[in-house]
Amino acid sequence: AKKSGRNQYIYYEDLTSASSYRDLLELENDLNFALQNKEFELYYQPIYSGSEREMVGVEALLRWNHPTNGQISPTRFVPVAEEMGLMPSIGLWILEAAIDQANKWYQKGLIGFVSINISKTQMKDSSFIDKLDQLIKKYPFMPPMIHFEITESDITHYVREVVAFAKELKKRKVKIALDDFGVGTSSLLYLKELPIDVIKIDRNFIKNVPEDHYDSVLLAGILKITKELNLEVIIEGIESPEQIEYITSRSDAKLQGYYFSKPKPAYELEKTLRLE
Ligand code: C2E
Ligand code: MG
Numbered sequence: 001a002k003k004s005g006r007n008q009y010i011y012y013e014d015l016t017s018a019s020s021y022r023d024l025l026e027l028e029n030d031l032n033f034a035l036q037n038k039e040f041e042l043y044y045q046p047i048y049s050g051s052e053r054e055m056v057g058v059e060a061l062l063r064w065n066h067p068t069n070g071q072i073s074p075t076r077f078v079p080v081a082e083e084m085g086l087m088p089s090i091g092l093w094i095l096e097a098a099i100d101q102a103n104k105w106y107q108k109g110l111i112g113f114v115s116i117n118i119s120k121t122q123m124k125d126s127s128f129i130d131k132l133d134q135l136i137k138k139y140p141f142m143p144p145m146i147h148f149e150i151t152e153s154d155i156t157h158y159v160r161e162v163v164a165f166a167k168e169l170k171k172r173k174v175k176i177a178l179d180d181f182g183v184g185t186s187s188l189l190y191l192k193e194l195p196i197d198v199i200k201i202d203r204n205f206i207k208n209v210p211e212d213h214y215d216s217v218l219l220a221g222i223l224k225i226t227k228e229l230n231l232e233v234i235i236e237g238i239e240s241p242e243q244i245e246y247i248t249s250r251s252d253a254k255l256q257g258y259y260f261s262k263p264k265p266a267y268e269l270e271k272t273l274r275l276e
């Protein structure tokens, strides 16, 4: 894949190879009804502290349970929903579902924060902020526990909108995470322009660590910079104890990945949390 515009690349790859034009039309048609048919579900993937290996939060990840084709990956349907103008309304559902769930877990003492992905068209949707305000009114203690993940490659094309949106969010005292850090262009520049609290380092930076010398040095460098800048760091895609060792000996970054847990439905995750 090209280094820049990774999301676009995946999108067009889906259009041309992974699915035929007819499949795409069917997907679009079905997407129109998915929300009202309650076919969306949130899965949750735990995030751990590097030091105590304690669960500190969860990331909410969207799933589409298609009535005949089974579960469809968000990498496949989110870009299509985005193009169709459906993401603002799907996003409102995600926001409410994730925050209601976080409240339930918080009341049981089970989690710290919930991290919610936001796509680019949601940032121009004023009903998003309205919905957030309603939810904050319902759960006034919640804002510091909410992380909103903004994807780096979305920022490139919408710098001004993203900056304005991020400022609105910061007024509500929620945290902002820069997702897929390092995949887009001018990553370091965004650190200056946006009120970012958390950096989520993309799996591409970790997958060959520690075997690959170049990748390992690059990751160590990023960890050093983010430490100097006092940024909270979450590393995505942790799959081995060697990766954990490499990271925790160099930083206090938080860890997320299949090594700990795949994303799971709320009730399944809750079962494992109660056992911890
Ligand atoms: P993301 O936000 O970067 O989410 C991380 C993705 O990495 C998730 O894929 C997660 O399941 C996967 N992952 C986590 N740990 C590992 C690991 O150890 N190894 C590997 N190979 N993968 C790992 P998922 O759930 O398929 O989501 C893919 C992307 O779809 C997300 O990337 C995000 O860009 C988008 N997406 C998912 N849910 C939402 C949502 O609610 N809203 C929006 N706007 N986008 C979403
Ligand atoms: Mg994310």
Ligand code: MG
Binding pocket: 117, 118, 149, 150, 151, 179, 180
């Ligand atoms: Mg994301």
Ligand code: MG
Binding pocket: 179, 180, 200, 202, 236
């Ligand atoms: Mg990511």
